[in-house]
Amino acid sequence: xxxxxxxxxxxxxxxxxxxxxxxxxxxxxxxxxxxxxxxxxxxxxxxxxxxxxxxxxxxxxxxxxxxxxxxxxxxxxxxxxxxxxxxxxxxxxxxxxxxxxxxxxxxxxxxxxxxxxxxxxxxxxxxxxxxxxxxxxxxxxxxxxxxxxxxxxxxxxxxxxxxxxxxxxxxxxxxxxxxxxxxxxxxxxxxxxxxxxxxxxxxxxxxxxxxxxxxxxxxxxxxxxxxxxxxxxxxxxxxxxxxxxxxxxxxxxxxxxxxxxxxxxxxxxxxxxxxxxxxxxxxxxxxxxxxxxxxxxxxxxxxxxxxxxxxxxxxxxxxxxxxxxxxxxxxxxxxxxxxxxxxxxxxxxxxxxxxxxxxxxxxxxxxxxxxxxxxxxxxxxxxxxxxxx
Numbered sequence: 001x002x003x004x005x006x007x008x009x010x011x012x013x014x015x016x017x018x019x020x021x022x023x024x025x026x027x028x029x030x031x032x033x034x035x036x037x038x039x040x041x042x043x044x045x046x047x048x049x050x051x052x053x054x055x056x057x058x059x060x061x062x063x064x065x066x067x068x069x070x071x072x073x074x075x076x077x078x079x080x081x082x083x084x085x086x087x088x089x090x091x092x093x094x095x096x097x098x099x100x101x102x103x104x105x106x107x108x109x110x111x112x113x114x115x116x117x118x119x120x121x122x123x124x125x126x127x128x129x130x131x132x133x134x135x136x137x138x139x140x141x142x143x144x145x146x147x148x149x150x151x152x153x154x155x156x157x158x159x160x161x162x163x164x165x166x167x168x169x170x171x172x173x174x175x176x177x178x179x180x181x182x183x184x185x186x187x188x189x190x191x192x193x194x195x196x197x198x199x200x201x202x203x204x205x206x207x208x209x210x211x212x213x214x215x216x217x218x219x220x221x222x223x224x225x226x227x228x229x230x231x232x233x234x235x236x237x238x239x240x241x242x243x244x245x246x247x248x249x250x251x252x253x254x255x256x257x258x259x260x261x262x263x264x265x266x267x268x269x270x271x272x273x274x275x276x277x278x279x280x281x282x283x284x285x286x287x288x289x290x291x292x293x294x295x296x297x298x299x300x301x302x303x304x305x306x307x308x309x310x311x312x313x314x315x316x317x318x319x320x321x322x323x324x325x326x327x328x329x330x331x332x333x334x335x336x337x338x339x340x341x342x343x344x345x346x347x348x349x350x351x352x353x354x355x356x357x358x359x360x361x362x363x364x365x366x367x368x369x370x371x372x373x374x375x376x377x378x379x380x381x382x383x384x385x386x387x388x389x
Contacts, residue, residue, distance in 0.1 A: 040263060043267070044266050044267060044270045044281070045270070045281050047267065047270035047271045047273070048270050048273050048274070048275055049273070049274040049275075050274070050275060050276065050277045051151075051152060051153075051172075051274055051275075051276065052276065052277055053152065053153045053156055053170065053276055054153075056128065057127070057128065057130070057153035057154075057156070057157065058153070058156060058157050058160065059125075059157060062160060062166065063160055063163075063164045063165055063166040063331065064166060065166045065168075066106075066166070066331070066332070066333055068106035068333055069106055070103065070104060070105055070106045070333040071103070071104040071168055071169075071283075071287075072101060072102070072103050072104075072165055072166060072167050072168050072169075072330075073101070073102045073104075073167070073168065073169045073170065073171060073279075073287070074099075074100075074101055074102075074152075074155065074156055074159055074167050074169070074170040074171070075098070075099075075100040075101070075102055075170070075171050075172075075173075076096050076098065076099055076100075076147065076152060076155055076170065076171070076172045076173075077096060077097050077098030077099075077172075077173055077174075077175065077178070078096055078097075078147065078172055078173070078174050078175075096118060096144045096147040096148075096155065097118060097144075097175075097221075097222065098115075098118075098221075098239065099115070099116040099118060099143065099144060099155065099159070100113050100114060100115050100116070101113070101114040101116070101159060101163070101165065101167070101330075102287075103165075103330050103333075104287065104290055105333055105335070106333050108286075108290045108293075109294070109298060110294075110298050110300075110335055110336075111290065111291060111294060111298065111299045111300070112299075112300045112302055112330060112336055113240075113243075113299070113300065113301045113302065114163075114302050114303075114304060114326070114330065115236050115239075115240065115301065115302065115303045115304065116143055116159070116304050117143075117232050117233055117236060117303065117304065117306060117316050118142070118143060118144040118232055119142065119232045119314065119315050119316050120142065120143040120304070120306065120315070120316055120317070120318060121140060121141070121142060121143075121309055121312055121315040121316065121317055122140070122141070122142075122143050122158075122162055122318070123138075123139075123140055123161075123162070124136055124137075124138065124139055124140070124141045124143075124145070124146060124158055125138055125157055125158055125161045126138040127146065127149065127150035127153065127154035127157055127158075128150070129150070130150070130151060130153065131151055133148075133149060133150055133151050133154075134149055135149060135150055135154075136149040136150045136154050142315070143158065143162075146158040152170055152172050152274070155170075156170055162327075163327040163330070163331070164327055164328070164331055165327055165330055165331045166331070168278075169275065169276050169278060169279040169283070170275060170276055170279070171273055171274075171275050171279065172273070172274040172275070173269075173272045173273055173274075174272050175218055176272065177268060177269070177271055177272015177273070178214075178217070178218060178221075178272060179214030179215060179217065179218050180214060180268035180271070180272065181214075181246075181265060181268045181269050181272065182212065182213060182214045182217040182218075182246070183213055183214040183268070184261065184264035184265040184267070184268045185246075185249050185250060185254075185255050185261060185265045186249075186254070186261065187211040187212060187213045187217075188211070188212050188217060188242065188245050188246050188249050189209060189210070189211050189212075189245060189249070190209075190210055190211075190212055190220075190241065190242060190245050191208070191209055191210075192205050192206070192207050192208060192209075192210050193207060194207050195207050196220075196223065196227060198219070198223045198224075198225050198227065199225075200223075200225045201219040201222050201223050201225075202219060203216065203219035203220060203223050205220075212242075217242065217246075220238065220242060221235075221238065221239045221242055222235070223235065223238070232316075233303065233306070233316070236303055237303075240301040240303075243301075244296075244299070244301065247291060247299075250265065251288075251291065251292040300336055302326065302336065304318055304323055304326065305318060305319040305322035305323045305326065306318050306319060306323075307319055
């Protein structure tokens with residue numbers, strides 16, 4: 001009896017059944033994904049420029065590093081007002097429009113972003129010259145001049161000396177890259193409380209819900225003329241609003257679940273970043289995952305307590321008591337929104353009006369049908385700071 005009549009027609013050796021092809025297909029697809037991922041990872045990691053900040057730059061005496069794994073990252077927005085950015089300024093040279101300190105708590109359950117007004121008049125430390133910059137003499141001066149005279153290393157030293165907070169890493173981003181990041185994520189939705197007409201940065205926006213693209217977004221975070229009281233403090237609040245909306249968009253499914261958009265955003269972001277060598281992609285991923293996992297009430301944008309200088313017009317000075325408490329709480333990794341202190345504080349409206357207290361920017365949904373008035377910042381009453389007398 002023929003074996004063929006029992007087993008049926010034989011299968012050619014060079015043809016595998018579908019169930020046999022599946023493992024090979026999965027293996028090939030997996031290999032392709034791994035290669036593409038590794039290539040993309042290497043490309044994005046290679047985009048980041050690295051600058052080492054040494055002990056010689058920061059000095060032998062530095063704030064102590066807490067025993068916990070809390071993380072403090074200095075974030076500086078540098079502005080080269082020539083080339084691609086020349087249209088929005090009448091001067092050249094590199095300077096800092098934004099100086100922030102991002103604090104991630106030990107538990108990673110809380111993030112605070114401390115903003116330092118660039119018009120702050122402070123005691124600047126001495127910094128050595130490096131990379132063609134002249135260095136900085138110890139003196140009273142504007143906080144953002146440290147970057148102009150000594151670069152990121154001098155800014156790092158200045159913030160540590162003023163706050164007593166040990167800084168672990170730095171990120172410097174340029175505004176040209178900032179425009180690319182906004183465009184890559186398809187613009188950022190923001191509620192504009194009132195019409196904006198700023199001829200200095202060439203920004204014209206109606207009130208209501210707006211989608212800002214790169215050039216508009218850059219003008220918005222720079223704008224200060226004809227908006228509010230025209231101060232740098234008002235601009236800080238608008239920057240906080242925009243960055244909160246930007247983070248929300250970056251961490252949303254619109255970006256994370258769109259591979260093309262996500263890669264373009266990460267490519268633009270990493271191309272605009274300069275960081276220290278120890279701020280590895282894994283550390284950046286840890287920060288991103290921490291922020292993504294937090295609710296909005298666990299992310300606090302705080303402005304250093306300040307008042308207008310009575311001696312130097314156009315400058316602000318920090319309120320020593322509240323500022324020291326803010327820095328001390330942050331250095332010790334203590335939360336800034338202690339609920340037990342809220343009941344004893346004055347109302348936030350009076351605090352906001354004085355412009356002398358820490359403020360936290362709050363973003364609320366803006367109806368597309370009706371222009372929505374952006375809320376005022378929540379201040380000391382929400383963060384548990386004493387009211388200066």
